[in-house]
Amino acid sequence: MIGIWAALLPRTTSSESCTAIDLPSLAVWALQFSPRVALREEAVLVEVSASARLFGGLGRLRRRIEAEGAEVGVEAIAWAPTGTAALALLRARMPNGFGGPLHKVLDKLPLESITAVAHHAGTLHRLGSRTLGDVRALPRGGLGRRFDKQLLHSLDQAYGVRPEVYEWQQLPETFSVRLEFMHRVEHAPALMFGARRLLFQMSSWLAARHMGVTAFTLRWAHDAMRAKTAGTGGELDVRTAEPTQNVEHLGRLLGEHLAKVELLAPAGDIELLASETIPIQQESKSLLPETIRQGEDTSLVLERVQARLGKERVVRPSLRADHRPEWMQCWQGAELARPRGAPGCHELPLPAWVLPEPLRLAERDHRPIYQGALQLLLGPDRVEGGWWHREPGAGDGGADQLNVQRDYWIAMSRHAGVLWVFQRRLAEDETGWFLHGLYA
Structure with a gap:
């Protein structure tokens, strides 16, 4: 499927400055940007060509995915016209697959970039092939007879010759995510280091479901070396005055509550749950007023749009009584009469x-x-x-x-x-x- 694909590689190890994330959690986060999200081997693939306009264009969407991805635990991102190509570029640490014709970009990649090709790397090396371009230069019939069909199949998918088939991920009905710390946390405010990553994931889940949270719960489990009197852990319930998806607001609110909490024992992991959610009214990004969907007369809507943009920018097509196809139609002000019927000068049916x-x-x-x-x-x-x-x-x-x-x-x-x-x-x-x- 030729489009605009992003391959996201999750961070698998935590450190002092960043947190790891698993593939299913990363897929849930990516679903706020597109319904076409799939798990493929070690990465998450996202096709965003149909949703880029909703986020203000591809450039703005790309910057947002890269900026917020770093917050939730994305280690690397690669972009390409096909999902298989994006995954290959991700492995080669080449982020941009739109820098030239796709075949020229992929031909330079090593054999290990595509799994089906990497399985036969030893034989292909003996044939003198070092890159994907070298493999494509070999006789196709010979490749089909000597190797399994998956090699040519994957190559064709990467180069956009053959369509790709994916099983799209579905949003869970409820949100519950757990995070394990690399070291014990002894003070409650320090839990915000990991809780902020979970809040980003919850905000993504809410955005994808068009919901706002009114109550959520943060739970923590005490370390196994705790005292017997400390118990297994604790939890904190937080409520909001209005349904929201805003990570910054939720983070400040949770931080205020954690400042008043004293841990009875060091915590080893935390869990965040969205306990109460309701549908949230999204701001319309449509040029036309929402009232037109409620049955308002079109002429009244056009008057309001003209007042917003100017009369010279609101036009409608009008047919002319002219035999020549280039001059059959013109654009006139929306306040003029509605278009008349076609001139009817052609005996053959006109093309679309x-x-x-x-x-x-x-x-x-x-x-x-x-x-x-x-x-x-x-x-x-x-x-x-x-x-x-x-x-x-x-x-x-x-x-x-x-x-x-x-x-x-x-x-x-x-x-x-x-x-x-x-x-x-x-x-x-x-x-x-x-x-x-x-x-x-």
């Missing part, structure tokens, strides 16, 4: 997409070629006109007349499908065939 400018086609034996020879199905549909039309701003004497004389055909291409092509008639320059539209 019209190119901004006709594309000149190659010819063979006086027949058009586009991804192979074209078969003319229906036509000709003759269009003539435009002798009255002059370029705006040009003088009457020197303006170029936009007179067209064309014969339109519906043509079939073996690879491109049904096309809309025309042949110019009686033209002194640029005679021949042109592609002007594509049918759905």
Whole structure:
């Protein structure tokens, strides 16, 4: 699946300045950015092309994932057009797979970048292959006979030749995450070091479920070497005045409560639970007011949008009584009359997409070629006109007349499908065939 993929490598060991995170917890955190989250070997893959606009564009989303990922325990991130390519770049510690054509980026990677290729690294080395590009240069038929089918399958997926299939992760109905410390914590305020990471994960879970938390619980377990009178651990319940997802607010609130707690014994691990949640009203990022979804008249909504953006920026398409496809439609102010019906000048059905400018086609034996020879199905549909039309701003004497004389055909291409092509008639320059539209 060609798109925008991020491969996230979780930190597996904790230190004084950072905390480890497991794959399922990292997947829950990533689900706030996209519903397409999958676990693949040692990493979490996230496809964000469909959700980038929701977060203000790919650049802003990428910066947010990288910044917040460091907080929750992401050690490295790589970006690429396919999930398998992103995982390969992650292993090679190359963060950007969009720096050039995908095949040129992947060809430089070592064999160990893709698991299915790494399994045969010894044999491939004896064949003189050191990179993925070397493997792709070998005869494909020979690779298929000598190695298992997974090698070619994984290579094709990485290079975007074959579609990828993933089992998408689902959000749990409840939130409960545990964190084990690398050393014993003797004072309650010091629990915030790990609790803040868990708050980030809870905020991600809430955002993905469009919920806000009104009460959560922090539990801690005492070290095994505790005194018998200390008990197994303790817990702290925190309530909020309003449902929220804000990590900073939740962190300050939890810190205030922990400052009043005295641990009866050193703590070895903590657990965070979202005990009470309710749906939260999200701020709409739509240009159109929310009232249009509640049945408000469209004309009233347009008036408000015009007041916000200006009348010159709110336009609607309008059809003209013109035979020429380029001039059949224009954009007019939204306050004008609604578009009239199509001129009805074409006998053949019009295509779903019209190119901004006709594309000149190659010819063979006086027949058009586009991804192979074209078969003319229906036509000709003759269009003539435009002798009255002059370029705006040009003088009457020197303006170029936009007179067209064309014969339109519906043509079939073996690879491109049904096309809309025309042949110019009686033209002194640029005679021949042109592609002007594509049918759905």
